[in-house]
Amino acid sequence: xxxxxxxxxxxxxxxKRSRWLVPAxxxxxxxxxxxxxxxxSLLKSDVLPKAWTAPIETANDNSDSNPESSGYVSVDxxxxxxxxxxNVSPAVVGVxxxxxxxxxxxxxEGNNGxxxxxxxxxxxxxxxxxxxxxxxxxxxxxxxGADTVEVVLSNDNHIEAEILGSDLFSDLAVLRMxxxxxxxxxxxxxxxxxxxxxxxxxxxxxxxxxxxxxxxxGVISGKQRTIPQDFNQDGRADWQAEVIQTDxxxxxxxxxxxxxxxxxxxxxxxxxxxxxxxxxxIGFAIPIDSARPIVEELEKSGKVTRPYLxxxxxxxxxxxxxxxxxxxxxxxxxxxxxxxxxxxxxxxxDKAGIxxxxxxxxxxxxxxxxxxxxxxxxxxxxxxGDSLKVTFYRDGKQKETTIKLGEQR
Numbered sequence: 001x002x003x004x005x006x007x008x009x010x011x012x013x014x015x016k017r018s019r020w021l022v023p024a025x026x027x028x029x030x031x032x033x034x035x036x037x038x039x040x041s042l043l044k045s046d047v048l049p050k051a052w053t054a055p056i057e058t059a060n061d062n063s064d065s066n067p068e069s070s071g072y073v074s075v076d077x078x079x080x081x082x083x084x085x086x087n088v089s090p091a092v093v094g095v096x097x098x099x100x101x102x103x104x105x106x107x108x109e110g111n112n113g114x115x116x117x118x119x120x121x122x123x124x125x126x127x128x129x130x131x132x133x134x135x136x137x138x139x140x141x142x143x144x145g146a147d148t149v150e151v152v153l154s155n156d157n158h159i160e161a162e163i164l165g166s167d168l169f170s171d172l173a174v175l176r177m178x179x180x181x182x183x184x185x186x187x188x189x190x191x192x193x194x195x196x197x198x199x200x201x202x203x204x205x206x207x208x209x210x211x212x213x214x215x216x217x218g219v220i221s222g223k224q225r226t227i228p229q230d231f232n233q234d235g236r237a238d239w240q241a242e243v244i245q246t247d248x249x250x251x252x253x254x255x256x257x258x259x260x261x262x263x264x265x266x267x268x269x270x271x272x273x274x275x276x277x278x279x280x281x282i283g284f285a286i287p288i289d290s291a292r293p294i295v296e297e298l299e300k301s302g303k304v305t306r307p308y309l310x311x312x313x314x315x316x317x318x319x320x321x322x323x324x325x326x327x328x329x330x331x332x333x334x335x336x337x338x339x340x341x342x343x344x345x346x347x348x349x350d351k352a353g354i355x356x357x358x359x360x361x362x363x364x365x366x367x368x369x370x371x372x373x374x375x376x377x378x379x380x381x382x383x384x385g386d387s388l389k390v391t392f393y394r395d396g397k398q399k400e401t402t403i404k405l406g407e408q409r
Contacts, residue, residue, distance in 0.1 A: 084264040085201065085215050091186035092203045092258050094152030094212050095124040095138045095161075095175070099145055123204035123257030124151060124175065125266060126185045127295070134179035136161065137295055138256035139271055140171045151177050154213060165298030168231060169239055169306075169379065171271050172291055174298040186258060189265025191244060191287035194220050202248040202270055202283065204257025218248030218281070227284060228372075236318065240372050243284040244268045250283030259285040307384045307405035310347020311354060313338040315370040328359055329396030336369035337361040337393075352403040355394065362391035378405070 097120040122142030128135040136151060143149050143163055151161045159177045166173035194200075200220050205212045222245035228237035246259060250270050259268035268285030297304050316324070316337045324330045328339065340358045343350050360368055364381065368374045382388060384407045391400050 080262065081199075081201065081217065084260070084262065085203070088186060088258065088260055088264045089203060089213055089215075090154045090183045091126045092213065093124045093126060093136060093154070094205045095122045095136070095142050095256055096150040096152060096158075097121070097143050097146040098148040098150065100147045121205060121253055122255045123253065123270070125256070125258045125269065126182060127188065127266070129179045129182055129185045132179050133176050134182040134185070135164075135299065136175040136177065137269055137291065138173050138175060139269065140166045140168055140173045142256045143173050143175070149175060151175065152212065153181060155181075156212075157181055165302035165304075167294060167298060167304045170291065170294045170304065171229075171241065171286065172269065172294050172298065174295055176299075186260075186266045187264060188292070189261055189263070189267045189288060191267045191289045194223065194244065194261065194267055196220050196222060199262045200246045200248050200267070201260050201262075202246065202250055202254060202257060202285075203260070204250070204254035204270055206249075206251035206253045214254075216249040218246050218283075221245040221247050221282070225284065236315070237372060239375060241271075241284075242287065242290065243271065244287050246283050246285065247281040248283060249281070250285075254283075305384060306379050306408045307382050307386065307388075308347075308378070308408035309349040309354075309388075309403060310344040310406065311340050311349045312342040313340055313360070313371060313374070316359060317370060328357065328393070330359060330393055331396065334359075334361060334393070336367075338368060338371055338374055348403045348406045352390070352401045354390070354392070354401065354403070357394075359393045360390055361393065364388055 099119075120142070122138060124136040124138035124142070126134050127137050143166060146163070149161045149163055150158045152158055159181065161175040161177040164174045164176050196219075198220050200218055202216045202218070204214060206214050225243050225245045226240045227243055229239045229241055230236060231238045244259065244267070246268075248259070250257075254270045257270045258266055259270055261267050267288050269288070269291055270283065270285045294304055316339055319328070319339065324334070337359045340349075340354060340356055340360070342356060343354055360374065362368055363374055363377050366373070366377055368377075378388075382405055384405055386405050388403045388405055389400065390403055391398065393399070
């Protein structure tokens with residue numbers, strides 16, 4: 001009776017194991033040799049897909065700062081807006097209003113070390129270059145009261161400029177300076193065809209020259225807005241300016257700067273901003289179609305010639321209602337007009353028979369409710385030398401006269 005040893009293996013099983021083990025080990029060794037020798041060459045070639053060979057970035061990657069070697073992406077953000085701004089910006093300048101004060105000793109004792117000068121800054125637009133001169137549009141209030149005006153170019157060069165003319169009612173002024181350093185003038189556009197909602201770009205110097213050339217973008221928020229203006233700060237509107245409204249930020253110092261369209265054409269001169277803490281995104285610009293004839297007249301003659309009557313007048317709404325009846329003897333159906341406070345001797349109104357306390361209710365066949373209504377007819381529809389039919393009340397009786405308009409001086 002036989003038995004088997006526990007460690008005994010049949011000869012056939014050992015032979016089978018040796019037959020598959022040796023080739024497997026050989027295959028592993030050969031594969032490792034191929035990886036070590038051939039892989040670097042494959043990575044350098046274009047045989048493998050790019051997704052397999054792309055560099056992998058890790059949080060601990062301390063590779064060279066070169067963008068090409070680090071895997072960082074450089075993006076070209078040039079757009080139509082950036083191209084337009086780059087093209088237009090050299091034509092938008094700073095305007096410095098310099099007002100000299102006192103004598104030498106005043107300069108030493110006061111003015112906070114400003115050398116006897118007060119300075120205000122605004123913006124301007126180079127709209128023409130001709131005969132070695134460059135011409136700049138800015139706002140009247142930017143250069144008002146200046147003894148000297150300097151234009152600051154986009155390269156920070158300062159050039160003294162001459163004020164050719166300035167106009168209170170349009171809030172426009174024209175400057176002329178040496179044009180040798182001027183690269184280009186802005187392209188004039190038209191404001192008549194602008195549409196509410198179209199892009200608008202404002203360029204100027206908000207808060208002074210520290211932020212010169214600032215660019216803000218928005219849209220046209222409204223056309224033909226009317227904004228009351230009080231020139232003598234008496235609390236009563238003296239005029240109503242027709243402006244373009246935009247939500248492109250316009251801050252103090254932007255006045256006189258450019259409002260351009262997406263093509264880079266000038267469509268307005270930035271002028272005013274509603275300065276109330278609760279109001280944001282409301283800026284105004286003078287339409288370039290309204291500004292162009294005024295700029296041409298200022299450049300040519302230094303002033304805007306407007307017709308005048310020769311009277312000091314006030315809106316009837318400023319008079320207590322009791323005075324309408326007791327002093328002016330106006331009929332009950334009269335709701336507005338302007339009353340004459342004084343008449344200049346030998347003026348057009350004086351020659352036409354207008355007297356103190358006459359109440360004008362219509363001019364040129366159009367109803368007049370206040371001063372602004374009367375000025376609109378005079379300044380927008382009439383010229384010096386024209387005849388103007390005036391309807392007025394005197395001692396409760398309606399009268400008419402014709403005034404031959406003179407020249408405002």
